[in-house]
Amino acid sequence: MSRPPSDPRGAHPDKRTLRRELLAVRRALTVDDVRETETVLARRALELEALASARTVAAYVSVGGEPGTGTLLDALRARGTRVLLPVLLADNDLDWGAYEGPGSLARVEHAGKMALLEPAGPRLGPDAVLEADVVLLPGLAVDARGKRLGRGGGSYDRVLARLEAAGVRPDLVVLLYDREVLDEVPTEEHDKAVDAVVTPSGARRFT
Numbered sequence: 001m002s003r004p005p006s007d008p009r010g011a012h013p014d015k016r017t018l019r020r021e022l023l024a025v026r027r028a029l030t031v032d033d034v035r036e037t038e039t040v041l042a043r044r045a046l047e048l049e050a051l052a053s054a055r056t057v058a059a060y061v062s063v064g065g066e067p068g069t070g071t072l073l074d075a076l077r078a079r080g081t082r083v084l085l086p087v088l089l090a091d092n093d094l095d096w097g098a099y100e101g102p103g104s105l106a107r108v109e110h111a112g113k114m115a116l117l118e119p120a121g122p123r124l125g126p127d128a129v130l131e132a133d134v135v136l137l138p139g140l141a142v143d144a145r146g147k148r149l150g151r152g153g154g155s156y157d158r159v160l161a162r163l164e165a166a167g168v169r170p171d172l173v174v175l176l177y178d179r180e181v182l183d184e185v186p187t188e189e190h191d192k193a194v195d196a197v198v199t200p201s202g203a204r205r206f207t
């Protein structure tokens with residue numbers, strides 16, 4: 001399958017349609033829905049063996065209708081796990097900073113995107129993610145093969161390519177709502193599979 005070289009980010013037509021539908025459902029969630037999910041999701045994620053033994057976890061701070069990650073971030077930090085958080089760069093690549101508690105986050109507006117909460121401390125560089133034993137990824141859906149649909153920035157595609165190029169294999173875990181685990185999502189050649197999904201009903205590994 002060919003694709004014009006000028007294909008703008010996230011422009012794959014099937015992906016765009018599905019993203020729009022999934023985002024509309026998330027937008028209809030209330031603050032209480034999100035908060036409720038946050039508690040259950042943390043408990044489910046902490047049941048993962050890979051998270052229990054991880055020294056460093058690359059995560060992200062959920063915003064808006066994303067399944068809440070705040071409780072999980074604080075639980076990991078409380079048990080002494082080093083937590084890295086992404087800083088979005090101008091070219092959509094990700095830099096990283098350490099999570100030092102809720103007070104260490106800054107609200108950052110990136111043009112055309114939802115406001116994000118990013119670590120305000122020192123930047124560790126895009127390669128810092130290579131130190132992670134587990135990477136928790138945001139997404140909009142995952143399918144039975146573990147193929148993930150993201151927001152279309154390609155940031156995590158780049159992270160996964162960087163991990164592969166360096167020959168490191170952290171456990172890749174996407175955090176979603178139950179209804180976002182689908183039979184099949186549209187994919188392109190660069191899309192790589194994740195190892196597991198955690199939803200409020202539990203964790204599931206892909207083979």
Ligand SMILES: Nc1nc2c(c(=O)[nH]1)N(C=O)[C@@H](CNc1ccc(C(=O)N[C@@H](CCC(=O)O)C(=O)O)cc1)CN2
Pocket residue numbers: 023060061062063066086087088094112113114116138139150151152153154155156
């Ligand atoms: N909480 C969180 N942090 C994250 C991500 C994420 O998905 N969630 N990212 C994941 O890569 C990176 C930031 N990338 C982002 C990419 C797009 C949008 C965004 O707001 N997209 C709009 C659509 C914009 C458009 O269509 O042009 C949207 O989703 O409504 C936000 C962040 C790193 N940090």
Ligand SMILES: Nc1ncnc2c1ncn2[C@@H]1O[C@H](COP(=O)(O)OP(=O)(O)OP(=O)(O)O)[C@@H](O)[C@H]1O
Pocket residue numbers: 007008009010011012015138139148149150151152153154155156157158161188190191
């Ligand atoms: N390794 C890479 N380096 C640079 N750009 C890439 C890489 N992989 C994918 N891209 C580009 O990123 C854009 C978005 O890709 P895609 O639609 O798969 O994003 P996504 O996986 O949904 O989003 P995200 O990774 O941010 O969660 C595409 O234009 C794609 O060509």
